[in-house]
Amino acid sequence: MSMKERxxxxxxxxxxxxxxxxxxxxxxxxxxxxxxVQETYLRAWRAIDSLKDQKAAKSWIFTIxxxxxxxxxxKKLPIINSLDEMVTDVEDANHRTPDExxxxxxxxxxxxxxxxxxxxxxxxxxxxxxSCDEIAQQLEISPSAVMTQLFxxxxxxxxxxxxxxxxxxxx
Amino acid sequence: xxxxxxxxxxxxxxxxxxxxxxxxxxxxxxxxxxxxxAMAQEQMILDALQVPVPEHNIExxxxxxxxxxxxxxxxxxxxLAASAVLAVGVGFFMLNQSTESDLxxxxxxxxxxxPAVYKxxxxxxxxxxxxxxxSINTAIEGELGDVHFMKLCPTLNGQGxxxxxxxxxxxxxxxxxxxNSPVEEAVNMQMDGLKGKIVxxxxxxxxxxxxxxxxxxxxxxxxxxxxxPLNQGHQGL
Numbered sequence: 001m002s003m004k005e006r007x008x009x010x011x012x013x014x015x016x017x018x019x020x021x022x023x024x025x026x027x028x029x030x031x032x033x034x035x036x037v038q039e040t041y042l043r044a045w046r047a048i049d050s051l052k053d054q055k056a057a058k059s060w061i062f063t064i065x066x067x068x069x070x071x072x073x074x075k076k077l078p079i080i081n082s083l084d085e086m087v088t089d090v091e092d093a094n095h096r097t098p099d100e101x102x103x104x105x106x107x108x109x110x111x112x113x114x115x116x117x118x119x120x121x122x123x124x125x126x127x128x129x130x131s132c133d134e135i136a137q138q139l140e141i142s143p144s145a146v147m148t149q150l151f152x153x154x155x156x157x158x159x160x161x162x163x164x165x166x167x168x169x170x171x
Numbered sequence: 172x173x174x175x176x177x178x179x180x181x182x183x184x185x186x187x188x189x190x191x192x193x194x195x196x197x198x199x200x201x202x203x204x205x206x207x208x209a210m211a212q213e214q215m216i217l218d219a220l221q222v223p224v225p226e227h228n229i230e231x232x233x234x235x236x237x238x239x240x241x242x243x244x245x246x247x248x249x250x251l252a253a254s255a256v257l258a259v260g261v262g263f264f265m266l267n268q269s270t271e272s273d274l275x276x277x278x279x280x281x282x283x284x285x286p287a288v289y290k291x292x293x294x295x296x297x298x299x300x301x302x303x304x305x306s307i308n309t310a311i312e313g314e315l316g317d318v319h320f321m322k323l324c325p326t327l328n329g330q331g332x333x334x335x336x337x338x339x340x341x342x343x344x345x346x347x348x349x350x351n352s353p354v355e356e357a358v359n360m361q362m363d364g365l366k367g368k369i370v371x372x373x374x375x376x377x378x379x380x381x382x383x384x385x386x387x388x389x390x391x392x393x394x395x396x397x398x399x400p401l402n403q404g405h406q407g408l
Contacts, residue, residue: 032340103215105219123220126220132183147184151182154182154216
């Protein structure tokens with residue numbers, strides 16, 4: 001393994017899972033996520049020498065992925081026939097109760113319906129682990145706008161879950 | 172920080188490192204309870220976002236990085252090599268009888284190259300493509316799709332065209348149009364690491380070569396609907 005490969009692996013390889021999940025929820029498609037992550041790493045590989053501040057590596061590669069998504073896929077989202085088809089079954093590795101599993105699936109369905117302007121900062125925060133200021137830098141908006149979008153994202157998720165729960169109770 | 176200020180931050184950013192927020196979380200009972208409730212909700216969001224990650228994909232990515240290193244040095248060479256492969260393939264098959272299995276073999280060899288090598292940055296307008304198709308006695312009626320490369324080339328039974336057509340996810344897909352090689356019905360081809368399908372057209376046939384996960388249904392449908400024989404009515408185009 002060359003020096004460049006070692007540097008690349010150490011700096012960016014660790015974000016593979018986070019990037020995949022971020023890509024999955026951006027495009028809401030497994031194949032799209034694979035292609036997107038692959039293209040992101042390829043672009044990062046070509047441009048790694050331009051990354052001067054290694055502390056910014058995570059933010060840098062997430063930005064590459066977001067731009068790549070915008071460039072390639074934003075206007076050509078796949079046709080989603082049914083939300084149920086898109087939502088992956090929850091893996092029950094943690095031995096959750098049926099109620100917990102149902103809540104997680106409902107949350108996934110709510111995520112699918114969340115507008116991208118709200119979903120993106122939420123994913124950057126929850127999946128990427130970025131702070132509000134870092135998200136603001138990435139999205140090129142003010143920190144207070146990020147706070148508003150995060151607030152609305154969580155509110156929409158909660159109201160979807162409450163609605164679903166009411167429907168469940170009526171049945 | 173009072174409860175309402177605390178709640179305002181909590182509802183947007185439960186991970187806030189604001190010192191006053193952290194203090195209220197630790198020392199105010201009402202704030203602490205609200206925080207615990209919010210974190211239960213947060214855990215559910217976190218669990219919901221944890222979709223399974225394909226492990227093999229990272230190896231695939233590393234493979235592509237290694238490939239990229241080599242291919243950037245010899246991209247031009249690859250384009251020339253592709254032309255050579257086509258020429259050799261054509262020469263070989265011109266000597267043989269035109270059976271359907273010959274057709275499959277020819278397509279497999281000639282189209283092993285990545286469509287990405289050929290694709291141009293911009294879509295070619297249909298008006299630009301029509302004269303090229305007309306030169307091989309073909310008319311285009313309706314929407315052919317997002318074509319980023321087209322070049323006339325020899326095929327098994329005369330001139331045809333090689334194209335790179337983008338699918339609905341903007342992925343480049345190779346299409347080989349063979350106006351003089353009709354097939355009665357669609358033929359699925361077994362190819363190493365690729366999927367291939369020869370579709371029957373009103374005039375001749377077209378082979379669509381793609382990665383196994385890439386969508387080609389829309390391209391297939393466009394080809395079937397748009398490619399027609401050039402009749403007297405089309406001669407003027």
